[in-house]
Amino acid sequence: MERLVIPAEGIGQLSPAWRKCVGTGRMALALRADYRESLKLVQHDIGFEHIRGHGLFSHAMGILRDSEGVQRCGFTYLDEVIDSYLDLGIKPFLELGFMPHALASGEQTLFWWKANVTPPKDHGEWAALVSATVKHLISRYGLDEVRDWPIEVWNEPNLDAFWAGADMAAYFKLYATSVQAIKEVDAELQVGGPAVAPRAGEWYEKFAAFVTDQGLPCDFFSAHAYSSKPIQPFPFGVYQGFYPSEDLLEQFAIPGQVLAGTPLEHIPVHITEYNTSYDPLNPIHDTAYNAAYLAPVVANGGDLVDSFSYWTFCDVFEEQDVPTSIFHGGFGLMTIHQLRKPTYHLYAFMARMGSQILARGEDHLVTRHDDGRVTILAWQPVGDPDAVRFGELPASHQVGFEVPLPGAKAAAFIRRSVGEEAGNAWAAWRELGRPMAPSRRTMDLLREASAPAVTHGSLAIEHGQVNLDLTLGRHEVTLVEVLPVTPDHHEGLDDSRLLGHEPR
Amino acid sequence: MERLVIPAEGIGQLSPAWRKCVGTGRMALALRADYRESLKLVQHDIGFEHIRGHGLFSHAMGILRDSEGVQRCGFTYLDEVIDSYLDLGIKPFLELGFMPHALASGEQTLFWWKANVTPPKDHGEWAALVSATVKHLISRYGLDEVRDWPIEVWNEPNLDAFWAGADMAAYFKLYATSVQAIKEVDAELQVGGPAVAPRAGEWYEKFAAFVTDQGLPCDFFSAHAYSSKPIQPFPFGVYQGFYPSEDLLEQFAIPGQVLAGTPLEHIPVHITEYNTSYDPLNPIHDTAYNAAYLAPVVANGGDLVDSFSYWTFCDVFEEQDVPTSIFHGGFGLMTIHQLRKPTYHLYAFMARMGSQILARGEDHLVTRHDDGRVTILAWQPVGDPDAVRFGELPASHQVGFEVPLPGAKAAAFIRRSVGEEAGNAWAAWRELGRPMAPSRRTMDLLREASAPAVTHGSLAIEHGQVNLDLTLGRHEVTLVEVLPVTPDHHEGLDDSRLLGHEPR
């Protein structure tokens, strides 16, 4: 096997953009026990910095309340949600929306939970709501803390489903009202938009021009990226075709291209949602294919943007429905009750990568830690999804490395893998008959099946380096740690004598 | 002081009816973290046997689902809720309702969460839903377990708000459909009704006659009891007048009176909801008055019924609204985030009573444990609420006992008290300016203020008994444990020498 020679010197720092933010189901779900268990696990294994979801001003959060002609802002649930976020070491990335019934100018709603998606009937009342909310947050959490929470105005206003009529002028007015209300509270709070869905056409340029022309603050630019094609519905699910992985990276690149040369050139760009499919009932999300497909995106996205936020961290999620089956194609990195999906492990592997990039390629990312460890993320490239039917990619993929370990006398590796064979509870679930409501015993089996396979061994050092030949299975994503070893001295120890035989 | 002479022999067993069941906000709330923390605490300190609330078939539980023309029952959330109940040592008392949108014959809804309260448009579909649900529960939890869960048909059908038109014939039809569907699954499952609200008029007799005439099974009779008068609304709250405590006991007694002499004479009677006020925004629920008022009800209710279920165990509750303030008059034994209210302590005190009743009166209940301890629950009688304005009852109430401790050589007591001075976070909250959204630090102070006052001391034994003179404060409820003491021998110990002085 031909092996890639890894250089001893780094070629750059690994950007933290991949873990800067993660998506979540609507905010009120953060009150739930399962959600918190899931977030706790994610934070332990991955450690995202911010979390972003819809529904701050939804009915279920109970912020704007009326009684006997008196209006109040109630922050009972908001405080509980944000307390729980901070306790788990993650900060909110606030999204202003959707419209409280009391402020709505129309009846159009979205989702199972009936989010109102019409403009405010009175922009002053909207500004007052935004202002009261931000002031309350500052009073409870402190100004320094809240300044670290980006605030995004609305979600996907370029889609009629999310913003009545996809009315650009109305969105610009909402943006202006919102940013002014917030900056009046404190000029250093970070506000941005336009949070557009993919294929947004002229929204990029026009939003940039609008804020520039109006002299409005804009602290970051945000957009979404999905690589799926039209939906093919079936009962309780959809299928979709997909563009190749590169399509996502191309979408990431657009805002930077648009803003280049404008006054907004240097503001951060946040991809505040991305995934393969934008549908929460697409089984692709449950597969190892999803992880292998996204591996080059996660490995390279940080070159293009300041964050790209996987939509979403767990299947505690309600948009179209309450899930009827443990696996149902949810967006989550894990199912309800914490069966970790392959893409979860892709992220957990990323969390073990070193700070310094040694090499990158179409099927690998190689980094080094300060302590000398070299960590290799490798995957089977999936190519063009249209070209090969699911399950018909080659059964294996080879990749080899010559890894420098300067100064080491001995070495070992530990490898963790997910693919069709391991770390794939969905595959086990299929074998077990796809039970919609598994018993606790079956959940335990699936939990076992969700763990990555672990292998380990010694590596010979020659000329200051080790050779590492990896065979990956179909859809496999693997993490290999190569560790310099310094043996301890155990005088007299001789494994060949373990059964009482004479020393050789 | 004149003292009540407590007899050495018991006059009966303390009925477990007081802890047989407790009420809860709608079932979907059981998915929430705070709800579970609250229930865990309640189960540790009180230990209810069953839990009953609305909303089994609500939208938020996601049981009846449709997609692309296919209908499914999904039990994802139901399983999670019931798993959590059983894990916490409490069993469901199921209430069939309200109507899934897909089955509803009308549009009438109730509550902030829009419970549909119309009859099924097709009773066969309703029967199918009930049957599928019961079968699923049996498959997951086992038949023996589910037979121990009473199943109640609907809630308060005698009120138009809860059952369109308060249509008695329609309710009887629903009952017949439901009981038949369930008994077809298993004849030993326990089904009952009619779950009527107070002042139900002829519903009692007519329901009894209906099931008797139709030869329908009826395994228990259920009704509700509240002692409040019409509401006097103010923003985010209501006030109400109250009938005296005895009114609740009289309401408890009605079903037994009605059923006497009928074929249903010996079936259990369950008061499946009771409280002072039926309004979840009445501040009375937060007060020590509520505890003192209910003390004789809790102490005596078990003589009249097989259970009476406090509505509800915690303020994680949503009917009219999401609470805007930590104290807002919620039904709960505790607030959100577990500030225990005085009525919580009344129940926790009951949980420490012995199995054998020694004496009972208008301001006390005296019991003995198998180990010889005597436990006394005492309270200030509140009399007729109309007669004395809140806060103007006498500042103290005296009660004294001669407690038999046969065979004991020494004795001690430990007393726990709640009232205006102690175990009353609401009182402390008023002093702190009634903050709607208290900081964590303030919550800690309120938590300290929510603990009962504890005092203790030695008691002299004379003629095999001890004298116990208790002074109760305004609205006080107190629990006194009188303990026989057997001193250990510590040779040479002499507290008078603690500072090095010579023995006396």
Next chain:
Amino acid sequence: MERLVIPAEGIGQLSPAWRKCVGTGRMALALRADYRESLKLVQHDIGFEHIRGHGLFSHAMGILRDSEGVQRCGFTYLDEVIDSYLDLGIKPFLELGFMPHALASGEQTLFWWKANVTPPKDHGEWAALVSATVKHLISRYGLDEVRDWPIEVWNEPNLDAFWAGADMAAYFKLYATSVQAIKEVDAELQVGGPAVAPRAGEWYEKFAAFVTDQGLPCDFFSAHAYSSKPIQPFPFGVYQGFYPSEDLLEQFAIPGQVLAGTPLEHIPVHITEYNTSYDPLNPIHDTAYNAAYLAPVVANGGDLVDSFSYWTFCDVFEEQDVPTSIFHGGFGLMTIHQLRKPTYHLYAFMARMGSQILARGEDHLVTRHDDGRVTILAWQPVGDPDAVRFGELPASHQVGFEVPLPGAKAAAFIRRSVGEEAGNAWAAWRELGRPMAPSRRTMDLLREASAPAVTHGSLAIEHGQVNLDLTLGRHEVTLVEVLPVTPDHHEGLDDSRLLGHEPR
């Protein structure tokens, strides 16, 4: 491959003897946090019924105390230990010993912690100590509970190191004193002996004759079994040769053979200690070899005795020393800080076996559960340890089964394996340079390496059975669950469409 045909009908019940008891380091270690964490894990994954160790009356337990001429029994630590046992769902198997300094007739001690191994200087004082201890236990835990705790008199009196001079007459006197003291407290407490070390010669017969002749109660007969040969010391460790596995089963059989035909014929026989090596610094305990060697013992021991107690459940253990290295050859099923060894997994696999035995052989045990699952424990037979040097057994072992699944339409399996490749933290530790005091990061790697490998898949059913061909690696022990599967119906689901391709 030739496959073993598994019968559909069971050939007997699997005896619970294998989990009836487990060994532990001296009792005072049960005060330690790591010990409790370890026991908690063992109880979760395996679930032993009793736990037996030395040191009840050791200095460190502080039971017999003197001060200023006054003697007291202090039960501070004993209560804490036994509380913790019961909290973790395990009951004590009490061993009376060793001798408190204040009662000892000589100076001879054993172990790093200086256990005095001489007879009491006054048997009345010994009887008083035993009696006071038993009475205290009954007062704290209740008579019913304590009657379920076997009480064994002393440990290995046939060895001079454990009982001065291995004096048989002195032991018989101690036994007589002890059993009389205990039976005076309560006649139904269970007392036994003689707890002899292997190769005990005439002790079996003479003890049986003694209790019979003297008319002394003897509720069980106990002995130990180890299969190791003389030690070959090296710094901080020993090597030993071993007799084949069968030797242990032969040792188990001896008490039954000796008691046959005597009045003690029907009393329970407890092997109150067993393992390969009796030395706590023999690295064999850390290996997969140990698990493969013991697999047939664990699978078959229950035919011969009522219990056989693995010595010991964890490496929190101090006899010769405080361990200087994380892996040091300790007896434990796991290391300190809970790295599970291969023998741990052997036991955890046993805990997943069904109640009904379908087949047994030299490399397998096949059982069925009530729910129809078939569980197969298989292992590589290790043969005569003298014959093959460590690490030189064949690299693989084949075994195949035809497994009946009457009535099943589909099937799946899940397999868990430990051996040289997986579930073997010791192997990974060697690769990492055998660090004596691993960093927390290295401990995390070792923890990952300690998990069994998990594989799973579908199985085709033909003629009501499935074929299962297993290839085991060197020293492998594997557990295969064969599960009947009933598929749920997901209308429209078609994995071949996952990438949006047309249905085939």
Next chain:
Amino acid sequence: MERLVIPAEGIGQLSPAWRKCVGTGRMALALRADYRESLKLVQHDIGFEHIRGHGLFSHAMGILRDSEGVQRCGFTYLDEVIDSYLDLGIKPFLELGFMPHALASGEQTLFWWKANVTPPKDHGEWAALVSATVKHLISRYGLDEVRDWPIEVWNEPNLDAFWAGADMAAYFKLYATSVQAIKEVDAELQVGGPAVAPRAGEWYEKFAAFVTDQGLPCDFFSAHAYSSKPIQPFPFGVYQGFYPSEDLLEQFAIPGQVLAGTPLEHIPVHITEYNTSYDPLNPIHDTAYNAAYLAPVVANGGDLVDSFSYWTFCDVFEEQDVPTSIFHGGFGLMTIHQLRKPTYHLYAFMARMGSQILARGEDHLVTRHDDGRVTILAWQPVGDPDAVRFGELPASHQVGFEVPLPGAKAAAFIRRSVGEEAGNAWAAWRELGRPMAPSRRTMDLLREASAPAVTHGSLAIEHGQVNLDLTLGRHEVTLVEVLPVTPDHHEGLDDSRLLGHEPR
């Protein structure tokens, strides 16, 4: 009542010396579960910075090991202990001692656990042990971390019991050897001594002169302070007379007086042990008297020294013996199993004081927090212990304050008290017959009795201040928080209407 007028301006910062360090039983006890539970509680409620105890090199820590002629340092237990400290947010204050058997020059031992107190037979070997230990700690925890751990050479060398012959020259040699060994590893590690027991005579001056003359580093000066008189033993306990509280402060002052004008003038002074009695079986430690006696010491000690370390944080402690009774006069701030003693609460009260001192006196300390709260610690002065027998101090003590609350419109207080009546599990234990081994139920009662009494109320503001009149009971220590209050607006709320009465 005359009230003390508290000034609005602070008179200085409250020194953190009181929480800089706390004492502990020997290091090996930190392996125990109860110890860790206790330390967790202490750290939650009080939050000490360092922890210091004996026994680093004791047999039970297993550091210096020999086997087959090979010597090793094993850090298995040391790592576990220090990991647990750091996990609980506390750092070690290392004490070098006592002498490992293998290095000891003599046989003299101390304590139940037989600490060898003789000089090393070979100072080179001692230096090697110290050096290896420090190097291991740096390798595991990092140099920056270990530089923050003071290292003290030996303990109380001026007592023959702790250092054979109280040999000053031998101690100086040990100090020189130790400090040189450590500074060779890293010059910024902090080393000090001489850790002398009270009434140390010429040790202070001579140690200062020795290190100065020899040019040896000395990074801090340490000494102990106890105020008890000779012991009066009784079985399992002692009584002692006491000097007044001031005696402790005078002892604190000595090192500073001695070092004044010498080259060591500016090094930190650490009182590495202090308490009333130096005997771990003196019941004074369990009393509220102990707390009232020490209150002025804790309030004022920081003026004199850089730390004063209460000996010890819990009763998991073994010097003379294993405790035979739950209350036995142990040094601990709490008993085993976490019954908090009054002195615990004194420390927990201190942890709630503000950073700015407003006033101080013989019965009070008044501070202000940054948020405007004023916190008052008050106590009954106990005077000269010889003058009044235990229990015969006045039944009450009055103190009053005029507390400034500039700008506040309303105010409230919350008061926590311990004394004879509350926060005094020992008093309850006496009433319950002083059970040596309480049942779990009795422990629950004692736990309830161990909580401080809490009262609260509103305070009227006049001229920007509130009046606070406190009546303290016998031996009472009380903490009063005075809080400025800003009422929330609840439109329509009127408590006088709670029972439905008309508004007044």
